[in-house]
Amino acid sequence: MNAFRIARNELRRLSTGTLPKLALVALVLVPLLYASFYLYxxxxxxxxxxxxxxxxxxxDTGAKDSSGHERNVGREVTDELxxxxxxxxxxxxxxxxxxxxRDDKYSFAIGIPSGFSAALLSVGNFQPQQATITLTTNDANNYLSGTIAKQVAEQVRKTIAEKVGSEAADRFLVGFSTIYAKTQEAATGAAQLADGATQLKSGQQKLADGAAKLADGSSTLATGLGTLKSATADLPSQTQKLASGASQVAAGDQKVADAASVAATASSDIQGKLDSYRTQLQTDLRDAGVPEAQVQAILAKADQLRSPVDQANGKIQQANGDLAKLADGARQVSDGAAKLAAASPQLASGIAQASDGANQLRDGASQLSDGEKTAVNGTNQLADGAVKLRDGLAAGLQQIPNPDDPTRNATANTIADPVAVNANGEASAGTYGxxxxxxxxxxxxxxxxxVLFLILRPLSTRALTAGAAPFRVAVGGWLSSALLGIAQVVVLFGAVTWLVGIHIAHPLAAIGFAVLVSLTFTSVVHALNAFFGAVGKFLGLVLLVLQLVSAGGTFPWQTIPDALYPLHVVLPMGYAIDGFRHLFYSGATTTQLLGDIGVLLAYLVGGVLVSTLAARKRRVWTVSALKPELSL
Structure with a gap:
């Protein structure tokens, strides 16, 4: 009797009658009911x-931000939620x-307390306070809803922090723009100041040059007037003598003519000198930069002072030209000479005053020239400093950030949230299920x-009594469960992919791997039932529990206690889960899959060998085999 015949006989035994057939269908559907409904x-x-x-x-009652605007961030957050x-x-x-x-009406609650806006906006007013939000949960309602609520609260906190941080950074960058604008205004003003200082420097130099010329001209004027003063110092005594001589003119025409000629000659010389002095004074005053009005005033004063000289000169000339009338006009000449003698002191005094004024003008012009030299040095320094200020502000202006609105907003958002997560998954499940x-x-x-071995017999009694080889008996007992297990996973995969809608990256490879997993698990459970009998069913439950806690099906297996690490390494379910994950999510590598397949094949072969050993052991009937202490 070969293994396939043994398996066929066992399946035929279970398919005779309506109820056994229904039992077989139920066995095939057990994994479907368990996994598909849970995943759905x-x-x-x-x-x-x-x-x-x-x-x-x-x-929240709101608060004013640093710009004075009323804000209610709590209201804004609540509305957004x-x-x-x-x-x-x-x-x-x-x-x-x-x-x-508390009453399970709400899974959790998020609250915005009073003073929330004031605390958030306090940073902009340099009175920092930490704002808080409240989270109320109740694990008696549902533990995971509380966990979700904590993640929501953290996300709300992060969003608020980014929002406020972005606004604060935006104000900070706007401040840079303001500084830039003001500095630009200062740079423009500095450029204008530099231009004005340059113009002032040029004008100041011209003024200094004019002051120097004024000093030179006033010195020349003072010298000329001093000479005139010296020349006219004896004029009063001479005119007095003229007056005395005029009284003697009548004594003789020749003496009068000679005296008149001398007087006329002297008067002409004086007149010529006065004209020369007047012309030189006018030229020197204008060259010195004296305003024209002052020049005319000084000349008018000088003309006034020399008016008596001009009058005397006219009379002398008249007397000199009218010798015929000399005798008749002797009295008039005497009177004119007397008047000239009377006016000569005034003329001499005026010339002396003009000379003193010219000396004072010379001294003042000299001081003005020295002051203008100092002013020129100062304006040079002012011009140089203004140019340096202009260049420095222009250079500093280029270093002050002045972003446009899009750039400022992007920069503010980056400052508020400087780190972003770029998720780059090697494989993605997509959904929780x-x-x-x-x-x-x-x-x-x-x-x-x-559950298959709740109705399947692990070893065929008929084959054992017929003396079939232990290996055939073991394989024949396992094949019936293997075929039903394959039917289970095929139905299960159909429901998971078509009904539940779970996408599988490598469907054919996944189905093949699922068949291997089913063959392995049926081999292990078959071996337990074959070798231990009724106790084997209990050991199957124990192994189920041990694999539930050590396989890493939900949390990563590294998070289980250290004492359970050996179970994860030894038991087969962890390798089945690992292989399914790689095939489901498109993250499979040959090395990883070969490792999982190798372990499962080892368990499959090991299960068959243990079943063979059990078949060999069952060839000898014992009292415990005929009447077991425990029967399930």
């Missing part, structure tokens, strides 16, 4: 969080929120193998 129920719970009732309340639709938000009072979480699928398919396959 948990396919995408995060996509249905909008059905989860949650409460939100705000007691309600509009987001991420949960079934209910805006209620603080007391209603707390009562609702797809993430758990490898674990529950492996678990369902083990359970499917376990």
């Amino acid at each position: 129920a948990n396919y995408d719970p995060y996509g249905r969080l909008d059905k989860l009732p949650a409460a939100v309340f705000t007691s 309600v509009k987001s639709g991420t949960f079934q938000w209910h805006e209620v009072s603080e007391q209603e929120a707390r009562d609702g979480v 797809a993430g758990l699928a490898p674990f529950f398919i492996s678990l369902a396959t083990w359970i499917g193998a376990f």
Whole structure:
């Protein structure tokens, strides 16, 4: 009797009659009912969080920001949460929120306390306070909803921090723009100052040159007037003598003529000198830069002072030309000479005053020239400093940031949230249900193998009594469960992919791997039942429990206690889950899969060998075999 015949006989035994057939169908559907319904129920719970009732309340009264505008950040946050639709938000009072979480009306509650805006905006007013939000949970309602709530609260906190940080950074960058604008104004003013200082320097130099010429001209004037003063110092005595002589003119025409000629000659010389002095004075005053009005005033004064000289000169000339009338006009000449003698002191005094004034003008012009030299040095320094200020402000202006609005907004957002996560997954499950699928398919396959031996006999008694080889008996007993196990995984995969909608990256390879997993698990469970009998069923449950806690189906296996590490390494379910994950999520590598396949094949072969040993052992009938102490 070969192994295939033994397996066929066992299946025929179970398919005779309606109830046995229904039992076989039920056995095939056990993994389907377990895994597919669980995966269907948990396919995408995060996509249905909008059905989860949650409460939100705000007691924030608002505050003024650094620019003086009224803000109510708590109101803004609450409105954004309600509009987001991420949960079934209910805006209620603080007391209603707390009562609702306690009474399981709301899964959790997020609250914005009073003073929230004031604390958030305090940074801009340099009075920093930390703002807080409240989170109310109740694990008595559901533990995971509390965990989700904490993640939501953290996300809200992060969003608020980014929002406020972005606004603060934006104000900071706007301040840079303001500084840039003001510095630009200062740079423009400095450029104008530099131009003005350059013009002032040029004008000041011209003024200094004019002051120097004024000093030179006033010195020449003073010298000329001094000479005139010296020349006219004896004029009063001479005119007095002239007056005395005029009285003697009558004594003789010749003496009068000679005296008149002398007087006329002297008068002409004086007149010529006065004209020369007047012309030189006018030229020197103009060259010195004296205003024209002052020049004319000085000349008018000089003309006034020399007016008597001009009158005397006329009379002398008249007397000299009219010798015929000399005798008759002797009295007039005497009177004219007397008047000339009377006016001569005034003329001499005026010339002396003009000479003294010219000396004072010379001294003042000299001081003015020295002052202008100092002013020229100062304006040179002013011009140089203005140019340096202009160049320095222009250079500094290029170093002050002046971003445009899009750049400023992007920079502010980057400052508020400087680090972004660029998720680059090697493989992605997509949904919560797809993430758990490898674990529950492996678990369902083990359970499917376990329930098969609730009605299947691990070893054929008929084959044993007929003396069939132990290996044939073992393989024949396992083949019946292997065929049913293959049917289980085929039905299970059909439901998981078509009904539940879980996408599998490598479907053919995944089905082949699932068949290997089923063959392995049926081999192990078959070996336990064959070798230990009724106790083997219990050991199958024990192994199920041990693999549940050590296989790493939900949390990473590295997070289990250290004492369970050996179980993860030794037991087969962890390798089944690992292989399913790589094939489901397109992350498979040949090395990884070969390792998982190698372990499963080892268990499969090991199970057959143990079953063979059990068949060899069962060839000898014992009392315990005929009448076992425990029967399941």
